[in-house]
Amino acid sequence: MDVLISGAGVAGSALAYWLRHHGFTPTVVERAPRVLAGGGAVGFRGEALDVLDRMALLEQVHGLPAVIFTGELIGLLYEVTRQEVEYVFGDSIATLEQDAGGVRVTFERGRPRRFALVAGADGLHSRTRSLVFGPHQRFVRHLGLYTATFSLPNHLGLPDNGRLSSMPGKAAAVLSTCDNTGARAELHFASGPLAYDRDDAAQHKRIVAEQFAGEGRPIPRLLEEMSRAQDLFFDANAQVEMDRWSSGRVALLGDAGYCAAPTSGRGASQALIGAYVLAGELAVAGGDHTVAFATYEREMRGFVAEHQQMGREGADRFFMGTPIQEASGMADADAPGMAHAQIVRLKDYAPSFAATRP
Numbered sequence: 001m002d003v004l005i006s007g008a009g010v011a012g013s014a015l016a017y018w019l020r021h022h023g024f025t026p027t028v029v030e031r032a033p034r035v036l037a038g039g040g041a042v043g044f045r046g047e048a049l050d051v052l053d054r055m056a057l058l059e060q061v062h063g064l065p066a067v068i069f070t071g072e073l074i075g076l077l078y079e080v081t082r083q084e085v086e087y088v089f090g091d092s093i094a095t096l097e098q099d100a101g102g103v104r105v106t107f108e109r110g111r112p113r114r115f116a117l118v119a120g121a122d123g124l125h126s127r128t129r130s131l132v133f134g135p136h137q138r139f140v141r142h143l144g145l146y147t148a149t150f151s152l153p154n155h156l157g158l159p160d161n162g163r164l165s166s167m168p169g170k171a172a173a174v175l176s177t178c179d180n181t182g183a184r185a186e187l188h189f190a191s192g193p194l195a196y197d198r199d200d201a202a203q204h205k206r207i208v209a210e211q212f213a214g215e216g217r218p219i220p221r222l223l224e225e226m227s228r229a230q231d232l233f234f235d236a237n238a239q240v241e242m243d244r245w246s247s248g249r250v251a252l253l254g255d256a257g258y259c260a261a262p263t264s265g266r267g268a269s270q271a272l273i274g275a276y277v278l279a280g281e282l283a284v285a286g287g288d289h290t291v292a293f294a295t296y297e298r299e300m301r302g303f304v305a306e307h308q309q310m311g312r313e314g315a316d317r318f319f320m321g322t323p324i325q326e327a328s329g330m331a332d333a334d335a336p337g338m339a340h341a342q343i344v345r346l347k348d349y350a351p352s353f354a355a356t357r358p
């Protein structure tokens with residue numbers, strides 16, 4: 001059964017893994033020319049650690065230093081799926097047309113193809129969502145906060161750790177990367193919705209520099225580093241609120257369907273859980289999407305409500321002047337023992353697989 005996945009982020013690559021695991025044939029189309037590096041620092045707790053464990057990736061994640069970045073996780077997921085999954089980089093869905101037997105998909109570059117199902121894992125600004133469910137504005141709620149992240153040399157000599165600074169309405173964090181040779185900076189500032197071109201990094205840098213102009217150390221040095229950065233990520237902290245995550249043969253997962261905002265510290269975890277549940281329900285239903293999508297939505301609602309609540313509380317804390325204190329907490333992968341104590345809610349969709357585990 002051919003399934004098209006739009007987006008090779010955490011949600012898309014994890015879904016590719018689980019669909020393949022259950023015997024489906026996933027194809028991933030990713031707008032970027034390659035898997036994305038960098039991103040925000042992520043931490044995993046509870047069920048997300050269980051999913052990583054079931055993918056036999058937990059040891060690799062724990063093998064990394066305290067701070068792991070989204071790009072490192074996506075890199076791991078890509079490595080374990082690339083032999084068996086078709087990845088198409090540098091392309092994007094252009095149109096989707098559903099009929100009784102499948103979905104006809106046209107692409108911006110490639111030739112049209114037909115799939116049994118389509119999964120939209122293309123992030124907060126999901127193309128799949130706008131094509132199938134309606135315009136962005138209908139579902140996206142801005143939390144009044146923007147975040148910029150970028151790589152820089154580890155000039156602070158940070159040892160597996162981070163440093164935080166806060167000012168009224170603004171915060172900065174610098175976190176060392178894997179081998180301590182590099183670092184990533186996160187700059188957060190309060191603002192109502194801003195109009196800008198999402199693909200114009202030079203414009204993003206100007207916006208951030210204007211917001212932080214006149215601030216003292218370490219901001220001037222960080223702004224200087226940002227001006228040279230090749231991998232700036234800049235976006236609003238926003239949540240996606242939808243009554244349904246599927247329509248016919250198309251389903252959404254991860255930030256595309258239920259973004260909880262970086263202030264939740266749960267976006268990557270939620271993407272992993274969503275991928276596991278969606279693929280598992282499809283397997284249990286023998287590929288019957290009408291049954292599987294309905295159960296997927298029921299199973300995920302509780303997680304999403306909880307994570308979105310955390311996202312709103314995280315934004316509130318920022319506005320109360322205790323900004324993103326969790327940046328280091330968010331990035332702290334819990335001990336496996338702790339994690340197992342918390343795991344009570346995930347179904348086991350793969351008994352034969354689980355049975356072979358030591």
Ligand SMILES: Cc1cc2nc3c(=O)[nH]c(=O)nc-3n(C[C@H](O)[C@H](O)[C@H](O)COP(=O)(O)OP(=O)(O)OC[C@H]3O[C@@H](n4cnc5c(N)ncnc54)[C@H](O)[C@@H]3O)c2cc1C
Pocket residue numbers: 006007008009010011012029030031032036039040041042043044070091092093121122123124125126127128147149186253254255256261262264265266267268269270271330331
């Ligand atoms: C500063 C920061 C800190 C964070 N901290 C944490 C944390 O501690 N814990 C945590 O769990 N999460 C955290 N997150 C959030 C987490 O990184 C995201 O929520 C998570 O990565 C969502 O994954 P996703 O795959 O749904 O979406 P994305 O990561 O946005 O991936 C979407 C993919 O789709 C691709 N795409 C977009 N449009 C198209 C298109 N038209 N066609 C094809 N492909 C397309 C994109 O290029 C991308 O590869 C943080 C985020 C930030 C920014």
